[in-house]
Amino acid sequence: xxxxxxxxPRVLAALVTLLGVSVLVFxxxxxxxxxxxxxxxxxxxxxxARAVIAQRYGLDQPLVVQYLRWVWAMLGGDFGVSMVTQxxxxxxxxxxxxxxxxxxxxxxxxxxxxxxxxxxxxGVRAASRRKRRDFGRVIGAxxxxxxxxxxxxxxxxVFSVWSLWFRVGGYVPLGVDPVGNLRTMxxxxxxxxxxxxxLILRTTRDAVLRVMTEPHxxxxxxxxxxxxxxxxxxxxxxxxxxxxxxxxxxxxxLLGGAVIVExxxxxxxxxxxxxxxxxxxxxxxxxxxxxLAAMVFITINMLADVLYALIDxxxxxxR
Amino acid sequence: MTxxxxxxxxxxxxxxxxxxxxxxxDGASLRIDEDETLAIVGESGSGKTTxxxxxxxxxxxxxxxxxxxxHVAGVDVTRADDEALRRLRHDKLGFVFQNPTTALDPTxxxxxxxxxxxxxxxxxxxxxxxLSRAELNESERILRAxxxxxxxxxxxxxxxxxxxxxxxxxxxxxxxxxxxxxxIREKVMSTLGRLRAESGASLVILSHDLRMVARHAxxxxxxxxxxxxxLGSVTxxxxxxxxxxxxxxxxxxAGNERPGERLCPIPGTPPILESRCExxxxxxxxxxxxxxxxxxxxxxxxxxxxxxxxxxxEAVIGAPTQxxxxxx
Ligand SMILES: Nc1ncnc2c1ncn2[C@@H]1O[C@H](COP(=O)(O)OP(=O)(O)OP(=O)(O)O)[C@@H](O)[C@H]1O
Ligand SMILES: [Mg+2]
Numbered sequence: 012x013x014x015x016x017x018x019x020p021r022v023l024a025a026l027v028t029l030l031g032v033s034v035l036v037f038x039x040x041x042x043x044x045x046x047x048x049x050x051x052x053x054x055x056x057x058x059x060a061r062a063v064i065a066q067r068y069g070l071d072q073p074l075v076v077q078y079l080r081w082v083w084a085m086l087g088g089d090f091g092v093s094m095v096t097q098x099x100x101x102x103x104x105x106x107x108x109x110x111x112x113x114x115x116x117x118x119x120x121x122x123x124x125x126x127x128x129x130x131x132x133x134g135v136r137a138a139s140r141r142k143r144r145d146f147g148r149v150i151g152a153x154x155x156x157x158x159x160x161x162x163x164x165x166x167x168x169v170f171s172v173w174s175l176w177f178r179v180g181g182y183v184p185l186g187v188d189p190v191g192n193l194r195t196m197x198x199x200x201x202x203x204x205x206x207x208x209x210l211i212l213r214t215t216r217d218a219v220l221r222v223m224t225e226p227h228x229x230x231x232x233x234x235x236x237x238x239x240x241x242x243x244x245x246x247x248x249x250x251x252x253x254x255x256x257x258x259x260x261x262x263x264x265l266l267g268g269a270v271i272v273e274x275x276x277x278x279x280x281x282x283x284x285x286x287x288x289x290x291x292x293x294x295x296x297x298x299x300x301x302x303l304a305a306m307v308f309i310t311i312n313m314l315a316d317v318l319y320a321l322i323d324x325x326x327x328x329x330r
Numbered sequence: 331m332t333x334x335x336x337x338x339x340x341x342x343x344x345x346x347x348x349x350x351x352x353x354x355x356d357g358a359s360l361r362i363d364e365d366e367t368l369a370i371v372g373e374s375g376s377g378k379t380t381x382x383x384x385x386x387x388x389x390x391x392x393x394x395x396x397x398x399x400x401h402v403a404g405v406d407v408t409r410a411d412d413e414a415l416r417r418l419r420h421d422k423l424g425f426v427f428q429n430p431t432t433a434l435d436p437t438x439x440x441x442x443x444x445x446x447x448x449x450x451x452x453x454x455x456x457x458x459x460x461l462s463r464a465e466l467n468e469s470e471r472i473l474r475a476x477x478x479x480x481x482x483x484x485x486x487x488x489x490x491x492x493x494x495x496x497x498x499x500x501x502x503x504x505x506x507x508x509x510x511x512x513x514i515r516e517k518v519m520s521t522l523g524r525l526r527a528e529s530g531a532s533l534v535i536l537s538h539d540l541r542m543v544a545r546h547a548x549x550x551x552x553x554x555x556x557x558x559x560x561l562g563s564v565t566x567x568x569x570x571x572x573x574x575x576x577x578x579x580x581x582x583x584a585g586n587e588r589p590g591e592r593l594c595p596i597p598g599t600p601p602i603l604e605s606r607c608e609x610x611x612x613x614x615x616x617x618x619x620x621x622x623x624x625x626x627x628x629x630x631x632x633x634x635x636x637x638x639x640x641x642x643x644e645a646v647i648g649a650p651t652q653x654x655x656x657x658x
Contacts, residue, residue, distance in 0.1 A: 226432040235420025248437045324476040
């Protein structure tokens with residue numbers, strides 16, 4: 012099968028998804044009580060002033076027209092202008108994207124570095140002892156059920172009292188002071204990674220358990236291969252197949268959805284920007300931000316599909 | 331007399347399946363000599379796979395050895411530690427499985443897998459030579475392929491090549507041709523037989539197809555209800571079976587049915603044991619049954635140059651035959 016025929020249905024599905032997301036974000040913003048006029052002019056805004064603002068930003072048009080104008084402008088590469096700053100939203104988003112990317116990478120690396128080895132270990136142990144309730148289960152269940160804001164708040168509390176080496180808030184750009192940057196970014200990264208650890212651990216563990224019952228593993232045991240060699244040569248690779256998909260989804264989630272953690276730790280990334288845009292009812296920011304996040308999410312997952320096909324030759328994309 | 335290559339004595343193995351335990355082997359005894367081909371035949375569920383895998387202690391964790399012993403090439407398999415077992419498998423045993431495509435790692439190229447089976451980094455000529463011994467030509471293409479890109483027959487030849495790569499003393503093939511096209515079964519069996527003869531190893535073929543394996547074996551062991559019920563040279567057993575089950579198997583696959591004609595299956599179903607069988611496990615389906623068969627567990631005894639587990643062997647062997655002996 013050619014790569015193109017493999018990707019085409021996925022691209023089509025992605026376009027449909029984006030269309031849905033755009034409608035959803037557009038409508039839900041309009042459904043929120045209040046608008047930019049209330050934020051800008053305060054609670055005692057007159058109907059006249061409100062009308063001026065509405066007219067200026069085209070908010071007096073029917074929703075369908077507003078929506079179509081927005082989509083049409085985006086197709087032409089114009090993602091809108093922030094009502095608050097009067098600057099193009101896309102510039103602001105791109106300026107903040109590296110911060111979110113760095114945070115996402117820290118969380119991803121931490122989650123993989125802890126989750127994958129623990130998942131393999133837990134899976135191998137569970138398979139060889141026929142004991143299904145081991146540490147992997149416990150960590151997996153706990154990590155997945157602690158909400159980010161709870162964990163983040165606890166970390167903020169702990170490290171505000173005993174700073175140790177970390178710092179809460181006070182973001183410094185990586186290029187300016189790498190060490191200072193890490194001091195502020197590690198805690199939010201850690202907070203974000205806990206869910207990832209649990210997710211990757213559980214996925215890996217289940218995958219390992221499944222792979223270990225496959226006949227080719229028995230065949231390798233029957234050839235007298237050592238347990239270490241079997242894990243390295245056969246189990247790691249086969250178990251990685253489902254993990255890739257989950258990791259991609261997680262990474263996409265990190266890139267687009269680290270809002271709570273960015274707000275909590277005052278990390279000036281895309282999430283904080285969208286959050287503030289939402290508070291200000293700065294429609295263009297939220298619309299463009301959410302849509303771009305969805306785009307990134309979908310692209311990452313598509314890349315994962317390709318990667319998946321590369322690891323698992325049965326999926327059959329010719330190389 | 332030297333010790334046999336394999337000595338399995340009174341082996342009892344059960345599978346824990348949640349509520350109850352299924353007794354797959356109920357006192358199976360078997361010796362395998364050097365340099366012979368032994369066919370183990372029996373219906374589905376008779377315990378062939380359990381017996382074959384037990385020889386390398388390759389059973390799943392739910393399988394429990396309840397009694398008896400297994401010695402393979404001087405190693406006490408039920409007692410040996412993990413490393414001794416690994417050495418035994420590595421140096422002395424080779425396994426061929428029913429479904430070759432699942433017995434190969436789907437994510438690795440054949441070349442890599444064959445190299446691993448040969449112990450790491452063999453020279454390319456050695457790999458090609460090994461494949462050609464398993465009657466695989468075009469080794470270039472095959473070595474570059476992934477398992478799912480090979481036909482079943484080719485994949486099985488790869489599995490066979492991997493099994494003989496370290497020159498095992500004992501080759502255990504569990505239904506090696508069952509998943510293959512009928513047209514190539516004979517050829518794959520011949521390859522196995524030839525490789526065995528060349529290497530002087532012993533070959534054990536597990537199968538439900540008595541007639542087919544009989545053509546390739548020196549001795550045949552018939553399994554029923556987790557025991558070996560008749561064991562002897564192929565000629566003796568096939569010409570004059572002494573166990574009613576062997577007799578029924580031969581009638582069921584008489585070899586003289588025309589294409590499309592249904593075989594006459596043995597009426598009834600094999601037992602699923604949960605504890606030691608205190609009668610003859612075959613009694614329910616047996617045409618020669620008498621009272622003793624329901625009350626007394628038959629033990630293995632020598633009988634006309636073979637071993638048989640049947641109270642009624644004398645009557646069975648003397649009974650008139652219908653569809654037997656045609657194609658031997
Ligand atoms: N993993 C398992 N868990 C539970 N019971 C099992 C398991 N494997 C085998 N058994 C049972 O043990 C008995 C013997 O099975 P075994 O696979 O050894 O028979 P077989 O002769 O190889 O049959 P087949 O021709 O179907 O391969 C059967 O009753 C089977 O249901
Ligand atoms: Mg079987």
